Amino acid sequence: MPATASGGARPEEAAVTPSASASVASCMGTRPEELTARLAATGPAPGAGCGGSGAGVGAGGAEAEHERVRALREIKNQIIGNRTKKLLYLRLGAVPAVVAALAEAGASPAALVQAAAAVGSFACGVDDGARAVLAAGAVGHLTRLLTHPDEKVVDASARALRMIYQSRLAPKFDVNNGKNMDFVLSLLNSENENVTELAATIISHSCENSSEQLSLCSAGVPQKLVSLFGGSMNLRDACLDSVTAVIRNNREAASRFASTDRGKGFHSVLGLIHDRSPRTRLLACLCLIALGDASPCHFQDKQIKTKLITVLLELVEEPGDVGDEAPLALTTLIKDSLELQKQALTTNAVEKLSNHLLANSLETRRAVTILLALSELCSKLEESRSQLMSVEVSTLILEALKHDWADIRIAACSCLKNISRSPKVLSGGRLSCDTVIGPLIQLLYDSSTSVQVAALGAICNIAVNLTPRKSLLLHSGVVSQLVHLSKSMDPTLRLKSVWALRNLMFLLCPKDKDFIIKELTLSTLSSLICDSEHFVQEQTLALVHNLVDGYVDSANYVIGEDGMVTDAISRQLNNASSLGVCIQGMFVLANIAAGNESNKEAVMNILLPHRADNIKPSFVVNFLQSKDKQLRVATLWCLLNLIYPKCEASSGRIVRLQNAGVILQVKSMINDPCLDCKLRVRMVLEHCVDNADDCFM
Amino acid sequence: MPVRVVDTATPSSQSSPGQDTNAGHPSPPRCVTWNRLPRSALAGTRGISFAMVWDCFAGTQNVSSLQKDEAWKVNVRIHGCDLEQGYLCGTMEALNVPLADTPVSSDLLGGEIVDAKITHFSLASGKHREVPEDDIRHWSKFPHLHLFWWVSINISVIFMRSPFQKLELKCTNERSSGFTFSSYELQ
Numbered sequence: 031m032p033a034t035a036s037g038g039a040r041p042e043e044a045a046v047t048p049s050a051s052a053s054v055a056s057c058m059g060t061r062p063e064e065l066t067a068r069l070a071a072t073g074p075a076p077g078a079g080c081g082g083s084g085a086g087v088g089a090g091g092a093e094a095e096h097e098r099v100r101a102l103r104e105i106k107n108q109i110i111g112n113r114t115k116k117l118l119y120l121r122l123g124a125v126p127a128v129v130a131a132l133a134e135a136g137a138s139p140a141a142l143v144q145a146a147a148a149v150g151s152f153a154c155g156v157d158d159g160a161r162a163v164l165a166a167g168a169v170g171h172l173t174r175l176l177t178h179p180d181e182k183v184v185d186a187s188a189r190a191l192r193m194i195y196q197s198r199l200a201p202k203f204d205v206n207n208g209k210n211m212d213f214v215l216s217l218l219n220s221e222n223e224n225v226t227e228l229a230a231t232i233i234s235h236s237c238e239n240s241s242e243q244l245s246l247c248s249a250g251v252p253q254k255l256v257s258l259f260g261g262s263m264n265l266r267d268a269c270l271d272s273v274t275a276v277i278r279n280n281r282e283a284a285s286r287f288a289s290t291d292r293g294k295g296f297h298s299v300l301g302l303i304h305d306r307s308p309r310t311r312l313l314a315c316l317c318l319i320a321l322g323d324a325s326p327c328h329f330q331d332k333q334i335k336t337k338l339i340t341v342l343l344e345l346v347e348e349p350g351d352v353g354d355e356a357p358l359a360l361t362t363l364i365k366d367s368l369e370l371q372k373q374a375l376t377t378n379a380v381e382k383l384s385n386h387l388l389a390n391s392l393e394t395r396r397a398v399t400i401l402l403a404l405s406e407l408c409s410k411l412e413e414s415r416s417q418l419m420s421v422e423v424s425t426l427i428l429e430a431l432k433h434d435w436a437d438i439r440i441a442a443c444s445c446l447k448n449i450s451r452s453p454k455v456l457s458g459g460r461l462s463c464d465t466v467i468g469p470l471i472q473l474l475y476d477s478s479t480s481v482q483v484a485a486l487g488a489i490c491n492i493a494v495n496l497t498p499r500k501s502l503l504l505h506s507g508v509v510s511q512l513v514h515l516s517k518s519m520d521p522t523l524r525l526k527s528v529w530a531l532r533n534l535m536f537l538l539c540p541k542d543k544d545f546i547i548k549e550l551t552l553s554t555l556s557s558l559i560c561d562s563e564h565f566v567q568e569q570t571l572a573l574v575h576n577l578v579d580g581y582v583d584s585a586n587y588v589i590g591e592d593g594m595v596t597d598a599i600s601r602q603l604n605n606a607s608s609l610g611v612c613i614q615g616m617f618v619l620a621n622i623a624a625g626n627e628s629n630k631e632a633v634m635n636i637l638l639p640h641r642a643d644n645i646k647p648s649f650v651v652n653f654l655q656s657k658d659k660q661l662r663v664a665t666l667w668c669l670l671n672l673i674y675p676k677c678e679a680s681s682g683r684i685v686r687l688q689n690a691g692v693i694l695q696v697k698s699m700i701n702d703p704c705l706d707c708k709l710r711v712r713m714v715l716e717h718c719v720d721n722a723d724d725c726f727m
Numbered sequence: 728m729p730v731r732v733v734d735t736a737t738p739s740s741q742s743s744p745g746q747d748t749n750a751g752h753p754s755p756p757r758c759v760t761w762n763r764l765p766r767s768a769l770a771g772t773r774g775i776s777f778a779m780v781w782d783c784f785a786g787t788q789n790v791s792s793l794q795k796d797e798a799w800k801v802n803v804r805i806h807g808c809d810l811e812q813g814y815l816c817g818t819m820e821a822l823n824v825p826l827a828d829t830p831v832s833s834d835l836l837g838g839e840i841v842d843a844k845i846t847h848f849s850l851a852s853g854k855h856r857e858v859p860e861d862d863i864r865h866w867s868k869f870p871h872l873h874l875f876w877w878v879s880i881n882i883s884v885i886f887m888r889s890p891f892q893k894l895e896l897k898c899t900n901e902r903s904s905g906f907t908f909s910s911y912e913l914q
Binding site for chain 1: 904905906907908909910911912913914
């Protein structure tokens with residue numbers, strides 16, 4: 031849960047109302063430099079450090095204390111909600127002086143309240159402020175003040191600590207430490223709502239790993255948090271956020287929460303999706319989504335999920351953070367679920383989100399989150415893709431590709447990537463036009479790697495264009511940039527650029543294949559086959575099998591004079607580094623083996639090299655014994671092509687395969703559980719018999 | 728590659744495999760790739776199933792009605808078949824169709840696959856007023872239906888529910904020395 035939706039730092043900051051001090055300001059000077067100097071000049075309170083309560087402060091001391099309170103109040107009033115002023119005071123070094131005011135044993139409650147409020151404000155929304163506050167040791171002082179006899183001091187300290195713990199820079203609170211757990215529980219059990227809200231904030235901020243989550247569950251924290259739902263709106267929101275943190279990605283914690291007290295907690299959260307406060311509704315939805323993710327068996331009710339979709343779509347209309355975050359929550363909810371995506375479609379999600387997008391500027395965070403939600407809606411459903419392509423939004427997506435803001439460019443690429451999963455779009459080549467391809471290719475040169483990766487995702491899919499317009503993409507300059515990116519230091523860029531080249535190579539004519547290979551070069555191809563990442567190796571081998579598909583001459587690319595590429599493939603297959611690499615490698619060999627006699631012999635020499643020591647069994651036998659049916663199928667296809675009937679030397683190859691134990695292995699697969707394998711096995715054995723008959727005749 | 732393409736207008740009027748043999752032109756020995764389940768490549772990358780791809784098929788389309796019997800040559804190219812979603816698409820070219828504006832009429836071919844296991848789409852949807860028992864009895868008449876996967880070397884029949892079409896594809900590979908494979912993978 032982002033901090034923006036976890037209790038509202040800024041409104042809370044503003045809750046400490048600036049005091050009217052105009053009369054003081056008029057006579058004392060209120061410029062930041064003057065105030066900082068005045069605060070420093072007031073120095074430690076008399077009696078500080080001797081454990082006194084300040085009762086013995088004389089008249090001079092009282093005046094100094096009064097002066098300090100006025101200075102603190104003025105600083106606090108100036109910085110609340112004012113980022114520029116905060117940064118100015120930070121530069122002037124005011125934070126240590128303000129924190130020092132908290133440390134003084136003789137400080138008056140009024141000074142403590144003002145200092146705590148100022149510290150909280152410094153920590154709120156400005157990382158440098160939070161850093162300075164933490165460095166000055168504010169957390170320790172504020173924590174000590176939670177036991178102060180004056181309730182106002184406790185309130186102010188709790189509020190300040192809450193703001194500090196809303197910063198990502200705040201230290202984590204290890205609840206596995208018994209003392210810390212006792213402390214959190216004592217805060218949770220406090221009568222003071224500010225203090226219990228602080229406890230909830232600390233839990234949200236600190237609860238990270240599974241053991242912490244389970245410790246909190248064992249201590250009954252989720253139930254305690256649920257019991258606080260009846261408090262103020264801020265407390266309820268903080269508690270909801272905390273419950274989410276405790277159960278997120280933790281099956282056991284989620285399961286315990288959902289089943290304790292006959293699901294009382296679960297039903298309490300469920301009730302809050304109808305709350306009057308939009309933020310509470312959003313947080314309740316997020317809590318239920320986290321529960322469903324962590325423990326799907328406890329959240330199977332389709333009606334509730336449908337309700338969540340409806341609530342989230344309504345929340346998109348809310349102003350501020352809630353409306354910005356609601357599309358993200360919807361994205362999380364429907365992610366990878368065809369059923370929920372269908373459900374969202376029936377509630378007109380695409381239309382509603384599109385309308386919001388059209389009504390808002392692209393400059394907003396909401397536009398980004400809406401685009402991401404639309405992208406997810408198009409990830410599986412053809413109808414969603416059609417809807418999105420048919421409305422004005424498609425024009426807006428193209429505009430977004432050229433936007434200055436990287437986040438919106440990434441979101442637009444994500445939409446195009448998922449739209450282009452459509453077989454209709456691919457068959458019709460609907461995205462293969464200058465208006466789409468031009469901006470996407472520009473993004474391959476983007477300064478942000480994330481944008482480049484996102485653009486590659488869309489290009490990868492659009493490259494699978496099944497119309498003659500494929501040449502438009504091919505000759506748009508994309509190939510040279512993809513080749514450039516395939517040499518990147520970033521493995522994701524290498525993977526995606528090779529992937530795009532593989533899809534671009536799919537069913538190309540010889541002339542176009544030649545064009546790509548000239549740009550790529552066989553030497554780069556060989557390096558990529560032996561890349562450090564096996565995902566890259568796999569895609570490169572898929573690229574090679576598309577290269578040697580269909581035309582006998584194309585095999586010459588890989589079995590040329592120096593055999594650089596075949597050597598690389600042979601090395602990878604002998605190493606058997608990953609399943610995907612082996613499958614793609616075997617399809618490359620199958621394609622080469624479909625060629626002429628010399629091609630078939632080249633493959634035979636990879637499968638069964640003429641070695642003096644014939645001790646090591648061929649990898650072919652291992653592949654045929656693989657548990658993965660795709661690898662078995664690919665290997666069988668390769669064998670089939672090698673012993674294809676009516677080829678001159680097929681019988682010789684069969685003998686070699688028999689001697690190496692390959693045919694014996696194939697015979698043992700006659701009842702392979704995979705029907706496809708079973709069929710290929712029968713074909714191989716039939717070909718063996720046919721070849722034997724031919725030789726006999 | 729001799730291929731037959733048969734198109735029938737309604738389920739009840741379809742012919743059984745083996746009828747209407749027509750020879751088409753030879754095509755390269757390209758064939759089926761394979762189908763793969765989704766998997767994650769790297770963090771943030773989600774692969775989705777990739778499609779099988781065939782090359783061109785050719786044949787004759789027969790249209791029979793009370794008024795007339797017509798036949799014209801067709802070329803079919805199957806571009807994609809998403810078995811997970813039960814969707815098949817491609818393009819169909821019809822040559823010298825009577826009363827057509829141009830000598831070659833092209834159209835997108837796409838629809839839902841009726842598969843042997845009736846996993847995705849069957850005629851039992853209610854749209855066609857069949858009951859499941861009728862549906863199973865009806866489809867079990869076609870022994871080659873389960874060969875859908877093996878189109879590269881066998882007679883295969885692809886039934887599509889919406890729009891209803893029956894594609895009967897027979898591929899032979901007599902003049903080649905093997906099959907090659909081509910594939911793409913979507914992100």
